[in-house]
Amino acid sequence: MISTHQLKYKYPGGNVIVFPDISCQSKDILLILGSSGVGKTTLLHLLGGILTTQEGAVLIDDMEVNKLSGSAADKFRGKNIGIIFQQNHFVDALTVIENVMLAQSLAGRSTDKSEAKLLLDRLNIGDKANQSIKNLSQGEKTAGGYSQSAHQPAQTHTSRRTNISTG
Amino acid sequence: MSIIQLAWRNIIKNPLNLLMSIILFGLGVGLISFLLLFNTQLKDKFDKNLADIDLVVGAKGSPLQMILCNMYHIDNPTGNISIKNATPLLKNTHPLIKKAIPLSLGDNYKSYRIVGTNHEILQIYGAVLKEGTLWSKDFEVTIGQTVADETGLKIGDKFSSAHGFNDDADLAHDHSAFIVTGILGGTGSVIDQLILTNTASIWLVHEHEESEPEKEDQTSDSPEAHDHHHDATAEHNHDNSNEDLINHPEQEITSVLVQYKNRTNFQALNFGRNINENTEMQAASPAIEINRLYSMIGVGTDALQSLAILIALVSALSIFISLFKSMRERRYELALIRVLGAGRTKVFALIILEGLILALIGFLIGTALSHIGMELIANYLKKDFRYSFTGWKFLNVEWVVLGVSLFLGLVAAIIPAIQAARTDINKTLSEK
Known part of the structure; x- marks a missing residue:
């Protein structure tokens, strides 16, 4: 479950952005719409602990994300939150499957190659597993980005993980 | 996928940078190590042969x-x-x-x-x-x-x-x-x-x-x-x-x-x-004459040693520049790694490791060069100096050379590493 309470954020030299309280139950999907510059990405970054909350509270599965210290927030994010970016980013030095395994390892779990392969198969890019990121088409890159954010077999990640996406 | 593996993959991704850094580093270390090997064995030879003759x-x-x-x-x-x-x-x-x-x-x-x-x-x-x-x-x-x-x-x-x-x-x-x-x-x-x-x-x-x-x-x-x-x-x-x-x-x-x-x-x-x-x-007096000889050879050795140190410093600078440059190219990657759960210390350690690995490879190449070189010229020296020089003798001081090499790698990587650890992921990801 995700919920926010009286969340506000102010960039240096900018206006205070006031966010309406939101609430999203487990297995629900929430769509946030808004015109350019109202703070959609800022909200997502606050939810993911990428930005430090200045005022208000963010709760994910009863964890007050805004109270976590820097490294605890990094760990919590790695373990519990999947983020798919507008622009897909990868570690260029690694192959497709190694990018997925890197995500597994940074989430604090042991790497599992067969699990990573299964995930890529489900996203229809299993045949590109051992290729360089450069060889992926735009669409395949999006799938690759999803695979990094998921990095758990599809049937289990929905129950535990919170995925947020921009775009 | 440990960060050591990740650091290694990042290093070999850019073979030209890698080559440039380790060749320079290897040359510097090789020259220093060669001088140490040569001087130690030469001095050992001279001292042993003083034989208490007054x-x-x-x-x-x-x-x-x-x-x-x-x-x-x-x-x-x-x-x-x-x-x-x-x-x-x-x-x-x-x-x-x-x-x-x-x-x-x-x-x-x-x-x-x-x-x-x-x-x-x-x-x-x-x-x-x-x-x-x-x-x-x-x-x-x-x-x-x-x-x-x-x-x-x-x-x-x-x-x-x-x-x-x-x-x-x-x-x-x-x-x-x-x-x-x-x-x-x-x-x-x-x-x-x-x-x-x-x-x-x-x-x-x-x-x-x-x-x-x-x-x-x-x-x-x-x-x-x-x-x-x-x-x-x-x-x-x-x-x-x-x-x-x-x-x-x-x-x-x-x-x-x-x-x-x-x-x-x-x-x-x-x-x-x-x-x-x-x-x-x-x-x-043998002792006086040999000391005179040392001081004469010493000038040349000192000049070579300064040159070797200069090469080592330039190579450290080249590691610094290549890491620093790659920070710019890799800022999205670093932000991604952070988002995927790596803390600032882990990103810091990643870049430091890259510097250390480069220095270690440079040290190994330099050490190999100096020992092989010493062994190759040992045959010539044997005739001229009546002393069996060898390239297969390792000195304790080479551990010091290793320590100094790693220290240079650390120094070269520290600014890029701090920069990487400070990356503002929100800002980086919000770009463009």
Whole structure:
């Protein structure tokens, strides 16, 4: 479950952005719409602990994300939150499957190659597993980005993980 | 996928940068390590061969040349001295002298020097007989271990010497057969490279040589030499004592190695100066001459060392620049790694590791280069310095070189690493 309470954020030299309280139950999907510059990405970054909350509270599965210290927030994010970016980013030095395994390892779990392969198969890019990121088409890159954010077999990640996406 | 693996993959992703950094680093480390290897072994060689000799007395000329020739067997002799002049030194009643060891040089076998001397030379180099017996009769020789290993001479083998110090077939005395009676154990000092015999054998080889063309003109043959010649053919044998030498005042030797009874004795301190001022001979202290040589070599070594340090610093700078540059290219990657759960310390460690790995590879390449290089030139040096240099000897100080290398890698990586750890992921991800 995700919920926010009286969340506000102010960039240096900018206006205070006031966010309406939101609430999203487990297995629900929430769509946030808004015109350019109202703070959609800022909200997502606050939810993911990428930005430090200045005022208000963010709760994910009863964890007050805004109270976590820097490294605890990094760990919590790695373990519990999947983020798919507008622009897909990868570690260029690694192959497709190694990018997925890197995500597994940074989430604090042991790497599992067969699990990573299964995930890529489900996203229809299993045949590109051992290729360089450069060889992926735009669409395949999006799938690759999803695979990094998921990095758990599809049937289990929905129950535990919170995925947020921009775009 | 550990961060060490990730660091490694990032390094090999950019082979040109990698090559540039490690070649520079390898050259710097290689040069430093080579200088250390060379200097250590050279100093070791010089120190080992000082052999507690306090004074060398020989013909007038360059004192350093005389030391190099008579103690290290590198350079040519400054000339010969007559036994008549050297007699005071050779008398065992001399109040200051504990040991006086006469040396006669002039011949070689396959470029190993044949030295006419007495048995005391074994004690000063700590040499022990390994096989056979010591030389006692004329033309009997006892050979050092390196001579035995390299020439394959065995006990009972006969060989002819060649005049001079280089292996030159044209100068062979093909009539004088030396016979090997003993082989010494290895000492690591210059005695391993020598062929030892009695002083008279050296005279006999050369008398024989000189008397041959004189056969037509018998009158020019000096009576002494003639007598001596006669003695030799009558198989008169010279013992190895200094007293025996004194009985031949007309003969010459190359030098006398002197050990004092008491080094700090005031008279001993002036002894060398007296010889230089009042006789036709020259006296020099090995320790002083070798220190002079060190200080001369030292200038070149220092210059090379500075160059090596400069190369190492430039290579550290090149690692810094390549890491710093890659920070810009990799800022999305670093942000991604952060988003995927890596804390700031992990990102910091990643970049530091990249610097350390580059430095480690550079160190390994440099160390390999210096040892292989040392081994390759060891053969040349062996001839010139009469010392078995080796590339397969590792020094403790190389651990220090490793430490300094890693420290340079760390220093080169620290600013990029701080930059990486400070990456504002929100800002980076919100770009464009």
